Amino acid sequence: MSLDGFVAGPNQSIDNPLGIGGMRLHEWVFPLRVWRAQHGEAGGEDNESSRVVEEANQNLGATIMGRNMFGGQPGPWRTDAPWNGWWGNNPPYHHPVFVLTHHARAPLACEGGTTFHFVTDGIQSALDQARRAAGTRDVALAGGAQAAREYLKAGVVDEMLISLAPILLGSGERLFDGVGDDMHGLTLKRTVAARDVTHLLFERSTR
Amino acid sequence: MSLDGFVAGPNQSIDNPLGIGGMRLHEWVFPLRVWRAQHGEAGGEDNESSRVVEEANQNLGATIMGRNMFGGQPGPWRTDAPWNGWWGNNPPYHHPVFVLTHHARAPLACEGGTTFHFVTDGIQSALDQARRAAGTRDVALAGGAQAAREYLKAGVVDEMLISLAPILLGSGERLFDGVGDDMHGLTLKRTVAARDVTHLLFERSTR
Numbered sequence: 001m002s003l004d005g006f007v008a009g010p011n012q013s014i015d016n017p018l019g020i021g022g023m024r025l026h027e028w029v030f031p032l033r034v035w036r037a038q039h040g041e042a043g044g045e046d047n048e049s050s051r052v053v054e055e056a057n058q059n060l061g062a063t064i065m066g067r068n069m070f071g072g073q074p075g076p077w078r079t080d081a082p083w084n085g086w087w088g089n090n091p092p093y094h095h096p097v098f099v100l101t102h103h104a105r106a107p108l109a110c111e112g113g114t115t116f117h118f119v120t121d122g123i124q125s126a127l128d129q130a131r132r133a134a135g136t137r138d139v140a141l142a143g144g145a146q147a148a149r150e151y152l153k154a155g156v157v158d159e160m161l162i163s164l165a166p167i168l169l170g171s172g173e174r175l176f177d178g179v180g181d182d183m184h185g186l187t188l189k190r191t192v193a194a195r196d197v198t199h200l201l202f203e204r205s206t207r
Numbered sequence: 208m209s210l211d212g213f214v215a216g217p218n219q220s221i222d223n224p225l226g227i228g229g230m231r232l233h234e235w236v237f238p239l240r241v242w243r244a245q246h247g248e249a250g251g252e253d254n255e256s257s258r259v260v261e262e263a264n265q266n267l268g269a270t271i272m273g274r275n276m277f278g279g280q281p282g283p284w285r286t287d288a289p290w291n292g293w294w295g296n297n298p299p300y301h302h303p304v305f306v307l308t309h310h311a312r313a314p315l316a317c318e319g320g321t322t323f324h325f326v327t328d329g330i331q332s333a334l335d336q337a338r339r340a341a342g343t344r345d346v347a348l349a350g351g352a353q354a355a356r357e358y359l360k361a362g363v364v365d366e367m368l369i370s371l372a373p374i375l376l377g378s379g380e381r382l383f384d385g386v387g388d389d390m391h392g393l394t395l396k397r398t399v400a401a402r403d404v405t406h407l408l409f410e411r412s413t414r
Contacts (some may be wrong), residue, residue, distance in 0.1 A: 188373035191400030
């Protein structure tokens with residue numbers, strides 16, 4: 001998220017899924033060895049962010065994402081040229097991914113263990129399915145902003161990691177727009193300062 | 208600033224100068240010994256925030272603030288019941304304070320060395336006057352949001368301290384509204400994690 005609260009820049013499109021300037025939010029992650037390994041690349045560096053990324057990705061058994069994060073145009077799926085997402089032949093999930101959509105579609109199995117399942121009956125159903133698929137492992141909510149807001153408002157988020165980039169985007173999609181004035185049970189648990197990003201880890205409070 | 212970018216809540220008024228919920232942004236500071244001492248109170252605690260507050264307040268020779276932070280209704284000053292700000296008889300500045308306003312007014316001298324000067328010819332004039340008053344000491348830009356934005360856009364801010372409260376306000380006044388998509392020369396220099404606040408210190412980059 002940018003310092004001014006945006007998780008994507010303006011004018012998101014198929015050619016520019018993060019919107020204008022949105023990629024700047026992620027620049028801290030690309031040099032990391034752990035990120036490069038997840039994407040099949042060698043080398044990279046280790047810094048304060050490495051462990052945060054490792055912890056966020058460990059023990060995951062399923063992922064949930066919104067339709068806009070999976071990608072493609074809004075509305076019904078095209079049958080002439082079916083959109084397979086931004087994620088390529090070997091997506092970096094390697095487990096079942098549940099995509100929130102209003103439009104039914106058969107599951108899409110990819111290399112490396114990732115299968116996209118398209119869920120049309122709401123966020124609770126997607127969460128139930130993801131939990132069953134994950135078994136004893138955790139369910140990750142990958143995004144985008146709308147999916148994050150919906151689960152946050154439903155009060156079912158147990159942990160939230162905000163990687164705050166010290167930049168301004170000025171416009172775009174705000175993560176917390178319309179969420180209200182409380183944290184829906186989450187409190188700040190830990191802050192990790194890296195060179196070009198500040199990680200804020202929230203957990204469900206028991207107090 | 209709240210996690211969603213607000214530095215004041217909605218419905219700011221003379222009775223509620225920080226707006227609804229705005230006081231929640233400052234709760235981390237009230238228990239601190241250094242804050243209590245500045246306000247003439249004994250006791251208090253020391254934690255990670257103490258040094259941040261001490262450093263932010265050391266070596267100051269003058270302060271600039273907007274009319275709304277000084278307080279009172281907008282428009283011409285009332286002559287029947289002149290507004291003297293929120294700051295009481297002994298404001299916590301103890302040096303000259305330059306208030307940006309469209310309405311001329313004679314200087315207001317208070318106990319403890321604080322004198323409010325009302326500047327009607329713009330932010331550069333206020334900065335020039337504050338620098339002269341400060342001599343070899345630093346000039347603080349106290350706020351509010353509009354004054355901060357104007358100086359930021361003018362490119363004359365050398366240091367910026369964002370004390371990020373891990374809460375949402377949902378609405379109110381956004382610090383960075385209309386500032387654009389760059390940091391106007393500032394880069395993140397240091398992050399200080401305290402229990403209930405994360406301090407982000409920006410400095411003018413020389414790279």
